[in-house]
Amino acid sequence: MFKVAVIGASGLLGRAVVRELAAETPWQVVPTAFRHGGPQQAVLDVRDAQAVNAFVEREAPDAIVLAAAERRPDVCEHDPAAARALNVDAVRRVAAAARQRGAWVLSISTDYVFDGTQPPYRIGDTPNPLNAYGHSKLEGERALLETSDKALVLRLPLLYGPIVGWHESAVTSLVPAIIASGEPGAQAAPMDAWATRYPTFTPDVAFVIRELLLRCADGEPVCGVAQWSGDEPMTKYDIAQRIAQALGVEARLLAQPSPTDATPRPRDCHLDSSRLETLGMGRRTPFDAAIRAVLDAFTRDGTQRSA
Template identity: 40%
Template sequence: MVKVMVTGATGLLGRAVVAELEAHADFEVLACGYSRAVQGIYRLDLTHCSQVTAFIKTHQPDVIVHCAAERRPDVSEQNPAAALALNADATRSLTQAASQSGAWLLYISTDYVFDGTTPPYNEHSATNPVNFYGDSKRQGEMIVTEAKQGFAILRLPILYGAVETLPESAVMILLHQLLDKNEQLVDDRAVRSPTSTADIACAIVQMIQLQTAGEPLSGHYHFSASGSMSKYQMLLAMGDLLGLSTEHLKPVTSPTDSAKRPHDCSLSCERLASLSIQSNVMFNSGIEKALQQSPAAMALLKK
């Protein structure tokens, strides 16, 4: 039985990872959350190093999947200290505790560690984030790398999946603009690769299985769906899927966000592909399933 600790287990990606792990009988899951911790979730404040150290010492996980993060670029720009506390400082606490206990750590990072000027980016491409969110995640990566314990970093693009609230996903929240029939200005500049959290969770489980079977995984890895599109194109696809008009959506090609976004951070995923770990969920089918699994989103559509 492999004991796997998952941070951010109440979040968008964390829930998918926990569900996929629990579908396998050979895993014991230690699901950790904080603000939304409910029965079955260990309440753990990752910003308190002593709590992290005590938890890992007590439960002795074999694997730690660090999903918890401040993932919102605009919020990170406005409150950099809070972003660093979770994306870097908490990562340091987990890395130190994992090093001491012998657990293998998988740190979830982002395509925003790149500047978006020379895609696609492979696992060895130079990082150069253009906003504070990307920089805070790069700092987390450096902490994990400097530990020199054979830990791994998994970079991911923009995510969608089953949501409890629409703001959990930068993709799913676009439904508000689809449903509000007043003229909506939608970004058609930044190129993204929307990727299913269920698809990612399958990849993470495969990585853990390889690691625990004696095939060490360390360093940087990328996982991403193959399709690239702007948020405007995502909305056109969702509108077509749901049979809703998109005539009120107006594409804009100049930046509109308060935090700068890179133009195109498309990821090349050679290292995982060489291990036969690849994305197999296309956007149309993935977003359709995510909508079906998201009562909050579907309730909006019925109004």
């Protein structure tokens, strides 16, 4: 039976991938988590070479989905060594272990490898990251492809989907400020109206990853670099307006036309998804429907509703 290891299975995207594979395939799925391992998850620290080698040797997966990373730009800026340990060294380590096993590896990367000045970006366009996060992910891409010729970098933009708390996505992290701005006498909540993002629903990404794994299982793995993105351009101000509408909140939002982040971020890194589209892959859930489903799972104070 085809066997898939999902490294980083406790995260926003990793959970969606495990859920998709469990529901839609007969494959054996081995999820791992850094510190939240449970009955269904093995604990694996990808920074530990011995642990990675032992895991791959023991489980002998046919494919590995690597979704573990340091994805917070501000954290990467302040601690580049820690970012490199996860985003570069761990990728090389997993790729080397996979190569020994003959396993295909899919590693998640980001639109932040580009500078955002000339969208849309095709897979062959020259990267030019603006911040430490983008640099570390670009180095991780190179580490993967230098280490294994049976590997795929999948670049993704801003992700959102089923969450464990508002903080888990840069989309849903806006919710507390949106709700607070609707309270009587509250000040307007400032929202970036400068950078254009393309929010992408994690169940849609998981669908794409399953399609890529199907190709691998059929002996036709997709290798090199691929990209997938939602197709609705929005600033954070736009996102906040649509979240407020979904919540039924009369939010007071203040559009900020200039960047205010301490860490430099690109203006518009729209990823061209044509490689996967040409292969007949992909699914895009409309943002309004998807965000409503995400929000409906929580009360306004951020408490998860019981199933």
